[in-house]
Amino acid sequence: MSDGFKLSIVVPCYNEEEVLHETTKELTAILHGLIADQKITPTSKIVFVDDGSKDKTWQLIDTFSKENEVVSGVKLSRNFGHQGALLAGVTTASKDSDAVITIDADLQDDVNAIPKMVDEYLNGSEVVYGVRNNRDTDTAFKRSTAEMFYKFMGFLGVKLVPDSADYRLMSQRACKVLLSYKERNLFLRGIVPLVGFKSSKVYYARKERFAGVSKYPLKKMLKFAIDGITSFSIVPIKMIMGLGFFIVLISIVLLIYSLVQKVNGNVVDGWSSLMISIWALGGVQLISISVIGEYVGKIFSEVKQRPRFTIEEDIYTEKTQQENKR
Incomplete structure (x- = not known):
């Protein structure tokens, strides 16, 4: 493989004008280094995906693509969310790239891991996960909730790679299989x-x-976690059934206890226990309906089969076509 393989680095962007200069600089240096080592071809690209940004993100991408031969971009017609932007980039780049790396634009994921990913690919790996070796940059709250999330997903039977996000390399074959999964509720x-x-x-x-600033505040992180749980497991619904049987068992025990107390003449006013029971059961019912509603909502969005993203401009394909004509 002396001539190397074509690599595309997909970078989803949403209002990232403050960081794009540095991101472009660092990723360009990485690509040039790999090209010099003849591990990847000179036609390898950085593919910025503008996810409906409201600032100057797309203007910067367009400018960089004209000034820098390895930079290209894809502009989505509106904001489709981080996962949708990732999928749009992978869909576009994997058509003619031997491998695709996805990484966020904020430079929190160390770009120096990219050459190591490339080496793993050259050694035969078709999927290479970027995994954090520590969570020192996270708050104690985020560390503990992340740990609980991975443990809970494991309990539900969902196979995740702990401490890995969306920083990974995938071969063209792996990308094609990924794109064959057609669900709209994306949890890559x-x-x-x-x-x-x-x-x-x-x-x-x-x-x-x-x-x-982070594009994933607490509210979005919670939604992301719920999407992950409900998109990959029906265990929560089974847990609701188990909770229902448990409450019925408790009610039978309380009924027997009440009858015994009545026979013994120890009947007392039951206002407190009655109100507690009503509120407790009401809360359980509302939670149960909400969980079931979450699944029904996902079915609703899946059956409509709306596009997962819409591309407005595609600099990457234009550049690739021009290079092929040379």
Whole structure:
């Protein structure tokens, strides 16, 4: 493989004008280094995916693509969310790339792990996960909730790679299998392990965000976790059934206890126990309906089969076509 293989680095962007200069600089240096080592071809690309940004993100991508031969971009017609933008980039780049790496634009994931991923690919791995070797940059709350999430997903039978996000390398074959999964409720961290093929891990230290603000506040993180749970397991519904049987068992025990107390003449006013029972059962019922409603809502969005993303402009394909004509 002396001539190397074509690599595309997909970078989803949403209002990232503050960090794009540095991201482009660092990723360009990585690509040029790999090209010089003849591990990848000179036609390898950085593919920025503008996910409906409201700032100057797309203008910067367009400018960089004209000034830098390895930079290209894809502009989505509106905001489709981080997972949708990732999928749009993978769909576009995997058509003619031998391998695709996905990484966020904020530079928290160490770009120096990319050469290690490339080496793993050259050694036969078709999926290479970027895995954090520590969570020192996270708050205690985020560390503990992340640990609980991975443990809970494992309890539900969902195979995830702990401490890995959406920083990974996938071969063209692995990308094609990934794209054959047609669900609209995207949770790529759960879908990618289902792809199979030989996989490996590359460990790195996660950094502080270079600039700008996180696009995943607590509210979005909770929604992301709920999507992950309900998209890959029906265990919560089974747990509701178990909870229902448990409450029925408790009610039978209380009924027997009440009859015994009545026979013994120890009947007392039951206002407190009655109110507690009503509120407790009401809460359980509302939670149960909400969980079931979450699944029904996902079915509703899946059966409509709306596009998972819509591309407005595609600099990557234009550049690739021009290079092929030379």
